[in-house]
Amino acid sequence: MKILVAIKRVQDYNIKVRPKSDGSDVDLEGVKMGVNPFDENAIEEAIRLKEEGFASEIVGVSIGSSLSQDVLRQSLAMGVDRVILVEAEEVLQPLAVAKVLKKVVEKEKPDLILLGKLALDSDAGQTGQMLAGLLNCSQATFASSIEIKDGEVFITREVDGGTESIVTKTPTVLTADLRLNEPRFVKLPNLMMARKKPIETIKVDDLGVDVSSRLNTISVSEPLPRKEGIKVKDVKELLQKLNDIEGLKI
Amino acid sequence: MNAVGSAQIWNGSIDILIVGEGIDEAAIHASKLDGVDKILKFDAPHLNHSLAEDVANIIFKIGKEYNVIIAPHTWFSRNILPRAAALLDVSMISDVLEINEDNIYIRSTYAGNVHAKLKSDDPIQVLTVHSSKFNAVGLNGNAKIIDSKVPEALNLSRWEKEKKIESDRPPLINAKVVISGGRSLGSAEQFNEVLTPLADKLEAAIGATRAAVDAGYAPNEIQVGQTGVVVAPDLYIAIGVSGANQHIYGMKDSRVVVAINNDPDATIFKFADYGLVADLFEAVPEMATLVSKT
Numbered sequence: 063m064k065i066l067v068a069i070k071r072v073q074d075y076n077i078k079v080r081p082k083s084d085g086s087d088v089d090l091e092g093v094k095m096g097v098n099p100f101d102e103n104a105i106e107e108a109i110r111l112k113e114e115g116f117a118s119e120i121v122g123v124s125i126g127s128s129l130s131q132d133v134l135r136q137s138l139a140m141g142v143d144r145v146i147l148v149e150a151e152e153v154l155q156p157l158a159v160a161k162v163l164k165k166v167v168e169k170e171k172p173d174l175i176l177l178g179k180l181a182l183d184s185d186a187g188q189t190g191q192m193l194a195g196l197l198n199c200s201q202a203t204f205a206s207s208i209e210i211k212d213g214e215v216f217i218t219r220e221v222d223g224g225t226e227s228i229v230t231k232t233p234t235v236l237t238a239d240l241r242l243n244e245p246r247f248v249k250l251p252n253l254m255m256a257r258k259k260p261i262e263t264i265k266v267d268d269l270g271v272d273v274s275s276r277l278n279t280i281s282v283s284e285p286l287p288r289k290e291g292i293k294v295k296d297v298k299e300l301l302q303k304l305n306d307i308e309g310l311k312i
Numbered sequence: 313m314n315a316v317g318s319a320q321i322w323n324g325s326i327d328i329l330i331v332g333e334g335i336d337e338a339a340i341h342a343s344k345l346d347g348v349d350k351i352l353k354f355d356a357p358h359l360n361h362s363l364a365e366d367v368a369n370i371i372f373k374i375g376k377e378y379n380v381i382i383a384p385h386t387w388f389s390r391n392i393l394p395r396a397a398a399l400l401d402v403s404m405i406s407d408v409l410e411i412n413e414d415n416i417y418i419r420s421t422y423a424g425n426v427h428a429k430l431k432s433d434d435p436i437q438v439l440t441v442h443s444s445k446f447n448a449v450g451l452n453g454n455a456k457i458i459d460s461k462v463p464e465a466l467n468l469s470r471w472e473k474e475k476k477i478e479s480d481r482p483p484l485i486n487a488k489v490v491i492s493g494g495r496s497l498g499s500a501e502q503f504n505e506v507l508t509p510l511a512d513k514l515e516a517a518i519g520a521t522r523a524a525v526d527a528g529y530a531p532n533e534i535q536v537g538q539t540g541v542v543v544a545p546d547l548y549i550a551i552g553v554s555g556a557n558q559h560i561y562g563m564k565d566s567r568v569v570v571a572i573n574n575d576p577d578a579t580i581f582k583f584a585d586y587g588l589v590a591d592l593f594e595a596v597p598e599m600a601t602l603v604s605k606t
């Protein structure tokens with residue numbers, strides 16, 4: 063089995079990103095960046111499937127500027143075999159990313175295609191499902207467990223009010239939830255070794271796909287903060303306050 | 313109901329798509345929603361578990377006749393709608409907070425820290441809406457129910473089994489009161505012992521932080537936040553919750569927020585209307601005793 067993992071470079075999850083003062087875009091100047099957390103779970107799962115003997119090769123792919131080399135190197139250090147950077151100067155929207163990934167899938171012909179369930183910057187959670195639709199192949203989103211038995215892929219996934227188990231035919235697109243696994247720490251020597259590995263680079267324009275933006279950002283702003291609340295001194299006062307709120311029945 | 317409310321902004325006629333097996337009752341219920349024209353019912357055995365491939369295929373088949381395709385932002389539609397959008401070759405706008413004229417939307421990005429105002433140029437608008445931001449419509453309508461011809465099963469995946477959490481409590485997503493516990497509850501036993509009496513009194517749903525879920529104190533399904541469920545009850549009580557960004561994402565639209573934490577500097581207090589600095593193991597039982605509602 064061959065696995066393709068899509069890896070996005072996003073802001074560190076601890077960082078509170080703010081809009082630029084003119085509201086034209088977010089301010090990412092000097093912000094710490096790294097592998098999107100859910101993609102880290104996707105990488106980890108691919109490596110585990112290889113360690114368990116189910117996968118033969120893992121290819122990582124990222125779409126972005128040359129800065130995305132760092133997340134690809136991180137994935138190599140974790141245990142990905144080979145990586146591809148599709149270079150695009152503009153930030154692509156999920157539909158465009160899905161179209162680019164479709165091209166990569168057609169070239170690489172993986173059996174499993176792993177993505178994160180959501181990118182921390184776009185908050186979209188769309189790319190995997192879009193890719194599966196474009197490929198007319200099966201999909202299993204928000205996966206908290208992935209197992210391979212007799213050539214079939216068994217997935218436990220999140221649904222409203224619980225979980226469900228489904229079985230998909232390959233090729234299949236899976237999106238990883240944080241619960242899927244605990245990503246391994248990268249050891250420094252592995253990171254040093256990853257620096258020396260080649261990164262196959264493709265220009266997005268050479269793929270011949272329409273990557274234009276359909277959604278145009280007019281402005282960005284900080285959400286209104288909640289009105290500063292008050293501290294109550296004890297449980298009695300708390301209940302009194304709550305009882306005084308109109309329409310709230312306590 | 314809120315999705316129908318949000319769809320009214322376009323002033324067009326509104327149809328509802330219902331997919332499943334044996335869904336007559338659901339179709340009749342939907343037909344009563346105010347302002348709805350038709351109910352398109354796709355009823356077939358292979359649709360009983362609403363596999364994404366088959367449902368998206370149906371939306372693709374009928375979608376070209378619509379200007380707008382809208383659903384509430386639930387796990388169900390998050391799974392299906394992006395696939396349908398890609399088949400229709402249009403983009404999708406997730407978790408919309410506000411809809412303005414001319415297909416201009418406001419949605420949150422960067423883990424809820426930034427609101428983006430954007431305009432869509434697509435011929436079909438595909439979106440999921442943040443239900444609590446839109447008004448629900450009433451139930452005095454009388455829409456036509458149309459039995460539609462179901463496309464053949466795609467057989468790309470198959471359903472095995474499901475595990476729904478069984479509980480007498482109201483479901484987390486639409487509970488009027490939610491009380492959430494964090495890692496500080498210390499164990500699964502204490503999580504239940506401390507929170508259940510108060511939840512019973514308040515007829516509340518119980519939620520948890522990711523740290524509580526990871527520690528095995530609470531099941532996955534009740535995690536509130538960016539990776540879990542987004543709730544917006546009338547009253548949200550955060551108990552021993554630090555207030556991490558990712559948790560706030562899931563509860564900041566609640567009408568009234570109460571936080572109980574023994575650290576006066578905990579971030580959660582910035583998001584709480586009423587903060588109580590106290591040991592939860594004392595305050596919560598006391599609260600359960602003093603609350604009069606039964």
Ligand SMILES: Cc1cc2nc3c(=O)[nH]c(=O)nc-3n(C[C@H](O)[C@H](O)[C@H](O)COP(=O)(O)OP(=O)(O)OC[C@H]3O[C@@H](n4cnc5c(N)ncnc54)[C@H](O)[C@@H]3O)c2cc1C
Nearest residue numbers: 494495496521522523537538539552554558559574575592
């Ligand atoms: C990509 C990503 C997604 C995530 N998604 C989510 C998500 O959806 N939901 C989520 O919740 N988290 C999520 N997290 C995790 C999040 O960052 C925090 O780690 C988590 O919310 C912390 O949970 P907590 O408040 O229970 O624990 P802690 O941060 O450990 O806080 C415990 C709090 O309890 C207080 N306390 C301790 N003892 C007592 C006592 N006796 N009485 C009163 N108070 C006490 C402490 O003062 C402290 O404030 C995510 C993280 C990442 C990286």
Ligand SMILES: Nc1ncnc2c1ncn2[C@@H]1O[C@H](COP(=O)(O)O)[C@@H](O)[C@H]1O
Nearest residue numbers: 068069125177178180181186187188189
């Ligand atoms: N530019 C990109 N490069 C590589 N993978 C991406 C990119 N954008 C999105 N993805 C993948 O798609 C997932 C979901 O992204 P999104 O739909 O934007 O929330 C991410 O977790 C990644 O696995």
